[in-house]
Amino acid sequence: QQQVKQSPQSLIVQKGGISIINCAYENTAFDYFPWYQQFPGKGPALLIAIRPDVSEKKEGRFTISFNKSAKQFSLHIMDSQPGDSATYFCAASRMDSSYKLIFGSGTRLLVRP
Amino acid sequence: GAGVSQSPRYKVTKRGQDVALRCDPISGHVSLYWYRQALGQGPEFLTYFNYEAQQDKSGLPNDRFSAERPEGSISTLTIQRTEQRDSAMYRCASSLVAVGATREQYFGPGTRLTVT
Numbered sequence: 001q002q003q004v005k006q007s008p009q010s011l012i013v014q015k016g017g018i019s020i021i022n023c024a025y026e027n028t029a030f031d032y033f034p035w036y037q038q039f040p041g042k043g044p045a046l047l048i049a050i051r052p053d054v055s056e057k058k059e060g061r062f063t064i065s066f067n068k069s070a071k072q073f074s075l076h077i078m079d080s081q082p083g084d085s086a087t088y089f090c091a092a093s094r095m096d097s098s099y100k101l102i103f104g105s106g107t108r109l110l111v112r113p
Numbered sequence: 114g115a116g117v118s119q120s121p122r123y124k125v126t127k128r129g130q131d132v133a134l135r136c137d138p139i140s141g142h143v144s145l146y147w148y149r150q151a152l153g154q155g156p157e158f159l160t161y162f163n164y165e166a167q168q169d170k171s172g173l174p175n176d177r178f179s180a181e182r183p184e185g186s187i188s189t190l191t192i193q194r195t196e197q198r199d200s201a202m203y204r205c206a207s208s209l210v211a212v213g214a215t216r217e218q219y220f221g222p223g224t225r226l227t228v229t
Binding site: 043 | 146155157169172204217218220221223
């Protein structure tokens with residue numbers, strides 16, 4: 001059972017454009033939603049995270065939008081740069097379930113110069 | 114500071130052999146997680162330690178997989194009688210504390226296991 005669904009699978013954006021990646025979850029007990037960035041040959045690196053009591057969180061060019069009623073959250077990358085080209089994973093965890101991360105299937109982002 | 118380290122980075126083994134994968138978490142991190150990541154997929158949870166106690170092993174695929182963290186720091190994931198389907202990237206992550214505000218998990222570079 002896939003508890004976190006991520007889309008799109010791949011995304012191509014021009015430099016300077018906005019990249020948007022979406023995730024939907026099923027379990028309302030999830031209470032922590034991080035995004036990870038992974039470059040080839042590297043481990044996932046924490047990018048930004050949000051809790052369900054907040055509808056938006058911004059860090060630099062990266063913004064998480066959270067819609068609790070729709071059970072959806074999304075990552076927006078403003079002014080996308082070629083260096084942002086990587087695979088992005090959304091995840092979710094529950095306080096009452098070891099805080100283990102349940103990951104989405106990933107989005108491969110390519111930012112063209 | 115030093116991040117999570119894992120060794121070996123690459124391991125090739127023959128079917129039926131036992132392997133031990135090591136994780137050295139960030140100093141002072143209480144929680145340690147093992148995940149398995151298939152190519153093109155997100156990591157999947159295997160097991161979790163809080164200090165030296167294995168709190169959750171619900172993600173271990175079968176009884177050939179085991180893990181320990183005897184002194185609450187370094188952890189070893191052991192796979193006995195390896196099978197080709199065990200081939201994957203095994204990742205370790207650590208977290209300062211599991212409870213409360215600090216839940217960020219920091220991942221290591223992984224061990225690429227290939228079973229021939």
